Amino acid sequence: MQIAEIYEKFKESKGVTTDTRKIGEGQIFFALKGEKFNANNFAEQAIALGASYAVVDEMEHAQNPQCILVDDVLETLQKLANFHRKTFNIPVIGLTGSNGKTTNKELLVRVLSKNFKVHATKGNLNNHIGVPLTLLEMTIDTEMAVIEMGANHQREIAMLSSICEPTHGFITNLGKAHLEGFGGEEGVRKGKGELFDFLKNSNGTTFVNQTDEKLTSLIKEKSMMLVVYYGADEFALKMTAESPTVSFQIPESEHIYTTHIGGKYNFDNMQTAFAVGRFFGVSHTDAAEAIADYNPDNNRSQVIEKGSNSFLMDAYNANPSSMAASVKNFGNLRTEKQKVVILGDMFELGEYSQTEHEALGKLTSEQDFDTVVLYGENMQHALVHLPKAYYFTDKFSLHNWLIEKAFTNTYFLVKGSRGVGLESVLTVM
Structure with missing residues (x-):
C-alpha cells in the first residue's frame, strides 16, 4: 500500500500509536520492532483493543483485513509523518x-x-x-x-x-x-x-x-x-x-x-x-x-523545597558540558545554607569516560562546597581530585547515608545521567 493510501486512512483515524498499553479506539497501531521486541506479535491484540488498523511488516501477522502489510514499519511511520508535514x-x-x-x-x-x-x-x-x-x-x-x-x-x-x-x-x-x-x-x-x-x-x-x-x-x-x-x-x-x-x-x-x-x-x-x-x-x-x-517540573533545573532543605534537581541527564555548567553555577550560588553536591555517573562517553570524570572532579574541587557526594562506577575517577568526597556505588548505601546524616538548612545540587536515577534521593530526604 502506498503512503498516500495509508494517509487517507490516517485522516479518518484518531491518530497513531506504537504501544498497545496506551491504544485508543480508532487509532492506527504501528508494529515497530527492535533487538529485544517485535510488536508484529501484538497486531491482533491492538485490533481487538480498538485499533482501526495495524501496520505490520511480517506476512504471518497480516492475515487480518485490518492489517496493512508494508516493507518496513518504522520507515512507513517516518514517511507518513513527512507526508503529513508537507500538508x-x-x-x-x-x-x-x-x-x-x-x-x-x-x-x-x-x-x-x-x-x-x-x-x-x-x-x-x-x-x-x-x-x-x-x-x-x-x-x-x-x-x-x-x-x-x-x-x-x-x-x-x-x-x-x-x-x-x-x-x-x-x-x-x-x-x-x-x-x-x-x-x-x-x-x-x-x-x-x-x-x-x-x-x-x-x-x-x-x-x-x-x-x-x-x-x-x-x-x-x-x-x-x-x-x-x-x-x-x-x-x-x-x-x-x-x-x-x-x-x-x-x-x-x-x-x-x-x-x-x-x-x-x-x-x-x-x-x-x-x-x-x-x-x-x-x-x-x-x-x-x-x-x-516558566517553572520546570521535569528534573531539569528544577528547584524543590523540602522542609529547611532546597534541592536543585538537574537529574534528567548529564554530560561533561552540562555537568560543568551546573557545578559552576551551583558554586556561584549565593545562599546562607550549606551547599552539598550529589553527582552521578555520566554515560555514553566511551574512551573519554575516565578523562572527563577526572576533569569533573578537578572542577568540583575548585568550588566552595561543604560536602561532595559521588555515585556510580565511573565517578571513582573523580576521586583523585576529591579525596574527602563521599563515594557510593549502590543506591541502598547512598540512601542510608543520607538518612543518617539528616541534613537540615542545606542546598543540594543533584545531577547525573538519566540511567543513574538520582532523583531517588528525594524519597529519603
Missing part, C-alpha cells in the same frame, strides 16, 4: 544541541504561544520514533511547530531534518555529549551541524547566538545566507542576576523580570526564546512574561 505551510522550527534542548523548547513554546497556536515535541520524544509521532499529532489548526531533535551519532540529525523539514532552526550549543557515538567533539560539531546543512540547502532561516564562538564559527564555515544573529545586539536581554535564579531586563525598560531557574546557561536559553519570539512578532513584554512564568 502544512507553516513555520516549523527545528532545534538540536548538546545541552538545553528541552528547556529551550519549553521556553520557546511559551513565548510563541502568546501569538500562535503552537504544536511542539512532548517530553523528550526527539528521536527517530518520537519526531514522527510528534508530527503526526499536528492538528489542522496548528500555526507553528517546534520540533526538538536529539542524536547520539552522525547522520541522525540529517535524517530527522528530512522528516520534519524545518523552515527555521537553531543549535543550542556544541558541547561534550554522546562522545562515544559521535566519535569526539569534532564528531558532535559535524553531527549537530547537519541541521545547518539542511537549512542551507532548503533556504531556511537559522538563528545563531553570536556570543557563542563555536556556533558563529560553524555558521561562517558553512557560508549560510539566511542567518539571524542575536544575543549581542540592541534587542538582547540583559541579565541582572544568575543566582539563585536568573533575573533580566528587556530592551528599553528598567523593569526586572525574575525567573524560576538559575545559571548563565539558562539565561542563554532565555535569550534564544526571546530572539526567536521577536522575529515572529511576539512583543518584548509578552515574551519576557512567558519566560519569567
Whole structure:
C-alpha cells in the first residue's frame, strides 16, 4: 500500500500509536520492532483493543483485513509523518544541541504561544520514533511547530531534518555529549551541524547566538545566507542576576523580570526564546512574561523545597558540558545554607569516560562546597581530585547515608545521567 493510501486512512483515524498499553479506539497501531521486541506479535491484540488498523511488516501477522502489510514499519511511520508535514505551510522550527534542548523548547513554546497556536515535541520524544509521532499529532489548526531533535551519532540529525523539514532552526550549543557515538567533539560539531546543512540547502532561516564562538564559527564555515544573529545586539536581554535564579531586563525598560531557574546557561536559553519570539512578532513584554512564568517540573533545573532543605534537581541527564555548567553555577550560588553536591555517573562517553570524570572532579574541587557526594562506577575517577568526597556505588548505601546524616538548612545540587536515577534521593530526604 502506498503512503498516500495509508494517509487517507490516517485522516479518518484518531491518530497513531506504537504501544498497545496506551491504544485508543480508532487509532492506527504501528508494529515497530527492535533487538529485544517485535510488536508484529501484538497486531491482533491492538485490533481487538480498538485499533482501526495495524501496520505490520511480517506476512504471518497480516492475515487480518485490518492489517496493512508494508516493507518496513518504522520507515512507513517516518514517511507518513513527512507526508503529513508537507500538508502544512507553516513555520516549523527545528532545534538540536548538546545541552538545553528541552528547556529551550519549553521556553520557546511559551513565548510563541502568546501569538500562535503552537504544536511542539512532548517530553523528550526527539528521536527517530518520537519526531514522527510528534508530527503526526499536528492538528489542522496548528500555526507553528517546534520540533526538538536529539542524536547520539552522525547522520541522525540529517535524517530527522528530512522528516520534519524545518523552515527555521537553531543549535543550542556544541558541547561534550554522546562522545562515544559521535566519535569526539569534532564528531558532535559535524553531527549537530547537519541541521545547518539542511537549512542551507532548503533556504531556511537559522538563528545563531553570536556570543557563542563555536556556533558563529560553524555558521561562517558553512557560508549560510539566511542567518539571524542575536544575543549581542540592541534587542538582547540583559541579565541582572544568575543566582539563585536568573533575573533580566528587556530592551528599553528598567523593569526586572525574575525567573524560576538559575545559571548563565539558562539565561542563554532565555535569550534564544526571546530572539526567536521577536522575529515572529511576539512583543518584548509578552515574551519576557512567558519566560519569567516558566517553572520546570521535569528534573531539569528544577528547584524543590523540602522542609529547611532546597534541592536543585538537574537529574534528567548529564554530560561533561552540562555537568560543568551546573557545578559552576551551583558554586556561584549565593545562599546562607550549606551547599552539598550529589553527582552521578555520566554515560555514553566511551574512551573519554575516565578523562572527563577526572576533569569533573578537578572542577568540583575548585568550588566552595561543604560536602561532595559521588555515585556510580565511573565517578571513582573523580576521586583523585576529591579525596574527602563521599563515594557510593549502590543506591541502598547512598540512601542510608543520607538518612543518617539528616541534613537540615542545606542546598543540594543533584545531577547525573538519566540511567543513574538520582532523583531517588528525594524519597529519603
